[in-house]
Amino acid sequence: MPLLWLILIVLAIAVAGYVLGRQRALASAGGDSRGLHSLPSYYGSNVAIKAIVPAFLLLVAWLLIQPIYVGNTISGMIPESSVKEGSSLGLVMAEVRRAANGLDAAVAQGLMTDDEARNLRADFTDVTQRLRDAGSIVTSEVTQPILRAAQRYRIMNDTGNLIMTIAVLILAVLGFLYGLRESRAEFRARNVVEHSVRAILVGAASIAILTTIGIVLSLVFNTIEFFRLYPAADFFLGTNWAPSFSGRGGSSDLGVLPLLWGTFYISIVALAVAVPIGLFAAIYLSEYASPRIRAFAKPMLEVLAGIPTIVYGLFALLTVGPLLLKVFGDNGLDWMQSGTAVMTAGLVMGIMLIPFVSSLSDDIINSVPQAMRDGSYGLGATKSETIKQVVLPAALPGIVGAILLAASRAIGETMIVVLGAGAAARLSLNPFEAMTTVTAKIVSQLTGDADFASPEALVAFALGMTLFVITLCLNIFALYIVRKYREQYE
Amino acid sequence: MYDTPNTERTVTRNETKFSARKVQVYYGDTHAIKDVDVDIEDKTVTAFIGPSGCGKSTFLRCLNRMNDTIDVCRVEGDILLDGQDIYDKKVDPVQLRAKVGMVFQKPNPFPKSIYDNIAYGPRIHGLAKNKAELDEIVEKSLRRGAIWNEVKDRLHAPGTGLSGGQQQRLCIARAVATEPEVLLMDEPCSALDPIATSQVEELIDELRTNYSVIIVTHSMQQAARVSQKTAFFHLGNLVEFGETGQIFTNPKDERTESYITGRIG
Ligand SMILES: Nc1ncnc2c1ncn2[C@@H]1O[C@H](COP(=O)(O)OP(=O)(O)O)[C@@H](O)[C@H]1O
Ligand SMILES: [Mg+2]
Numbered sequence: 001m002p003l004l005w006l007i008l009i010v011l012a013i014a015v016a017g018y019v020l021g022r023q024r025a026l027a028s029a030g031g032d033s034r035g036l037h038s039l040p041s042y043y044g045s046n047v048a049i050k051a052i053v054p055a056f057l058l059l060v061a062w063l064l065i066q067p068i069y070v071g072n073t074i075s076g077m078i079p080e081s082s083v084k085e086g087s088s089l090g091l092v093m094a095e096v097r098r099a100a101n102g103l104d105a106a107v108a109q110g111l112m113t114d115d116e117a118r119n120l121r122a123d124f125t126d127v128t129q130r131l132r133d134a135g136s137i138v139t140s141e142v143t144q145p146i147l148r149a150a151q152r153y154r155i156m157n158d159t160g161n162l163i164m165t166i167a168v169l170i171l172a173v174l175g176f177l178y179g180l181r182e183s184r185a186e187f188r189a190r191n192v193v194e195h196s197v198r199a200i201l202v203g204a205a206s207i208a209i210l211t212t213i214g215i216v217l218s219l220v221f222n223t224i225e226f227f228r229l230y231p232a233a234d235f236f237l238g239t240n241w242a243p244s245f246s247g248r249g250g251s252s253d254l255g256v257l258p259l260l261w262g263t264f265y266i267s268i269v270a271l272a273v274a275v276p277i278g279l280f281a282a283i284y285l286s287e288y289a290s291p292r293i294r295a296f297a298k299p300m301l302e303v304l305a306g307i308p309t310i311v312y313g314l315f316a317l318l319t320v321g322p323l324l325l326k327v328f329g330d331n332g333l334d335w336m337q338s339g340t341a342v343m344t345a346g347l348v349m350g351i352m353l354i355p356f357v358s359s360l361s362d363d364i365i366n367s368v369p370q371a372m373r374d375g376s377y378g379l380g381a382t383k384s385e386t387i388k389q390v391v392l393p394a395a396l397p398g399i400v401g402a403i404l405l406a407a408s409r410a411i412g413e414t415m416i417v418v419l420g421a422g423a424a425a426r427l428s429l430n431p432f433e434a435m436t437t438v439t440a441k442i443v444s445q446l447t448g449d450a451d452f453a454s455p456e457a458l459v460a461f462a463l464g465m466t467l468f469v470i471t472l473c474l475n476i477f478a479l480y481i482v483r484k485y486r487e488q489y490e
Numbered sequence: 491m492y493d494t495p496n497t498e499r500t501v502t503r504n505e506t507k508f509s510a511r512k513v514q515v516y517y518g519d520t521h522a523i524k525d526v527d528v529d530i531e532d533k534t535v536t537a538f539i540g541p542s543g544c545g546k547s548t549f550l551r552c553l554n555r556m557n558d559t560i561d562v563c564r565v566e567g568d569i570l571l572d573g574q575d576i577y578d579k580k581v582d583p584v585q586l587r588a589k590v591g592m593v594f595q596k597p598n599p600f601p602k603s604i605y606d607n608i609a610y611g612p613r614i615h616g617l618a619k620n621k622a623e624l625d626e627i628v629e630k631s632l633r634r635g636a637i638w639n640e641v642k643d644r645l646h647a648p649g650t651g652l653s654g655g656q657q658q659r660l661c662i663a664r665a666v667a668t669e670p671e672v673l674l675m676d677e678p679c680s681a682l683d684p685i686a687t688s689q690v691e692e693l694i695d696e697l698r699t700n701y702s703v704i705i706v707t708h709s710m711q712q713a714a715r716v717s718q719k720t721a722f723f724h725l726g727n728l729v730e731f732g733e734t735g736q737i738f739t740n741p742k743d744e745r746t747e748s749y750i751t752g753r754i755g
Contacts, residue, residue: 375594
């Protein structure tokens with residue numbers, strides 16, 4: 001039975017439970033809802049919860065565990081000899097799964113009977129061709145051991161699914177009956193619902209946290225794996241970035257310093273553009289602009305924040321780069337060799353960050369109490385004196401927080417760098433030279449057919465980890481400052 | 491029912507500081523102040539009383555043009571300070587506010603040190619030639635604000651760390667530091683406890699020797715205790731203005747009487 005049907009049946013049981021539970025509770029109070037401990041709908045919800053929750057938990061657990069269990073059993077069946085030189089058990093298992101899917105497809109299209117699919121022998125019939133005819137992607141010849149494994153795989157999954165369906169349905173019915181039995185006037189259904197709501201919220205929060213932890217752990221393990229293949233000291237202290245592209249050659253230089261330098265240099269240029277402009281724009285909008293201008297200008301700035309970064313990248317590559325080249329290139333000051341440079345990426349990234357800085361600063365400046373301004377005006381200060389001496393100092397910690405958040409976005413930015421800054425990892429002070437950043441190199445290490453177990457590919461995780469730690473520290477620091485500032489006026 | 495009004499209430503006429511004629515204030519379409527005529531004397535405490543929303547703060551804010559900072563606000567009529575129209579084009583509102591200081595309802599010290607709070611005005615207006623002079627102004631102002639003894643050992647601690655009553659006296663000292671001629675106070679005690687209130691009231695009485703003080707208050711007892719003149723506002727009109735003693739014991743208008751006996755409010 002398809003999964004969707006199973007879910008729908010369980011839901012139907014729950015709906016029936018809701019109606020019946022409600023009725024039964026009402027009946028037990030002689031039809032007068034005032035005689036009940038809780039409102040009638042709570043009794044209904046209680047039955048529905050008892051029917052759904054255990055059944056769905058079992059379903060989810062089963063769906064998670066079954067593939068692992070089946071996978072382990074099947075891989076135990078595959079003889080050493082059928083794992084070819086240069087291949088791995090994982091690849092063979094993938095082939096088994098493909099063959100099994102092929103068999104499924106063939107049966108579904110009526111090209112094979114289910115009985116055939118179970119008992120075919122690769123040595124007697126041309127299974128491979130028949131599977132291809134059924135439209136499945138079978139890469140190499142399906143050999144007898146693989147076919148056996150695939151057949152076994154199908155059988156185990158079929159049985160597993162059948163047992164699962166039965167177990168889930170039984171559990172739903174049991175929960176339904178149990179909930180129904182509870183539906184008496186004095187039962188505290190309202191409290192059960194209260195607890196369940198709480199459990200749902202906790203569940204959602206835990207999923208969010210667990211996935212984060214999962215991502216971080218996968219970063220950590222892959223980084224450790226990388227450091228097993230490549231010395232950590234060379235990675236952190238190396239000043240040369242020269243991965244070999246031969247695939248498995250050990251002669252790569254993977255020093256992170258040029259990439260970090262590129263990252264910081266471009267970010268600094270970006271912040272040098274974004275911070276003054278964003279901050280001044282925020283001051284203008286929150287202190288000087290009339291409501292009409294503000295109502296028009298603020299959304300305009302926010303549109304800037306909605307432009308996808310790839311568009312900024314194009315802008316860097318096609319407009320800003322050539323423009324800079326005209327001024328600083330061969331025919332101009334002759335400082336610049338090509339359009340892709342730190343300056344190009346930095347300028348464009350700065351433009352991208354303007355709305356980010358200005359909208360955060362605007363919020364912060366607005367949260368400085370009007371009483372502060374009144375106090376200053378009341379002493380005969382002008383507007384700009386008030387802003388400079390009262391508003392900005394009061395907002396400063398928050399603005400610093402905003403700048404740090406902007407910095408961590410600049411550090412994590414990728415597309416603008418890929419298109420605007422070039423690909424050369426270089427330690428140089430000249431902002432008109434091409435450089436590259438950590439993020440851009442992560443992209444280039446993973447695109448292409450590098451073997452994912454080689455240091456050249458795994459280095460991406462170490463780079464990601466480095467970046468993650470840096471931005472995490474920046475964000476924590478920024479949040480700490482912003483929060484400390486909030487308390488000041490509460 | 492009220493504290494006995496000051497017995498030695500000055501009946502001698504001081505010269506007029508502010509004189510307002512036919513003042514109208516609009517917030518957009520709301521007509522907040524209607525046809526107010528009033529003469530406010532120097533070296534006198536004048537109290538503005540009246541139910542909430544009757545326009546006391548609005549009128550007070552006309553006197554130092556703080557209403558200019560509100561976009562929708564429009565002021566008509568004449569307000570003269572020492573014979574000079576303060577809404578004249580030649581008058582710089584910023585300069586005016588240095589002359590007509592203001593203390594607000596909620597104490598609003600800047601998030602700076604006590605010293606810098608007081609020195610703020612003098613620095614902006616260049617009142618001190620050097621550090622020693624500035625120190626002197628700060629000390630004098632804090633003494634005038636009756637808070638010197640409490641803060642003299644921690645002038646560089648943040649002003650926001652003081653108690654509510656201390657903060658309000660700091661704000662008064664801050665207003666005094668720019669050497670104003672008039673002090674406007676908008677319910678300066680409404681956020682304070684009774685002890686801090688009586689300290690501030692005492693201070694207001696002392697300030698009378700040097701300044702003209704105008705105080706908005708919700709408490710009629712307070713008006714009776716600190717002021718010599720009282721103005722009663724109702725729905726944007728100045729209903730009655732006169733000696734505090736007379737207003738409280740023998741009001742001429744029945745609306746005033748209803749208000750001070752607690753029937754409208
Ligand atoms: N900034 C403002 N914008 C619009 N209307 C205002 C503003 N300030 C005050 N008002 C209106 O003006 C009237 C007088 O207010 P206010 O002077 O604050 O009264 P009071 O200080 O006597 O309680 C009220 O009706 C109030 O709603
Ligand atoms: Mg008021």
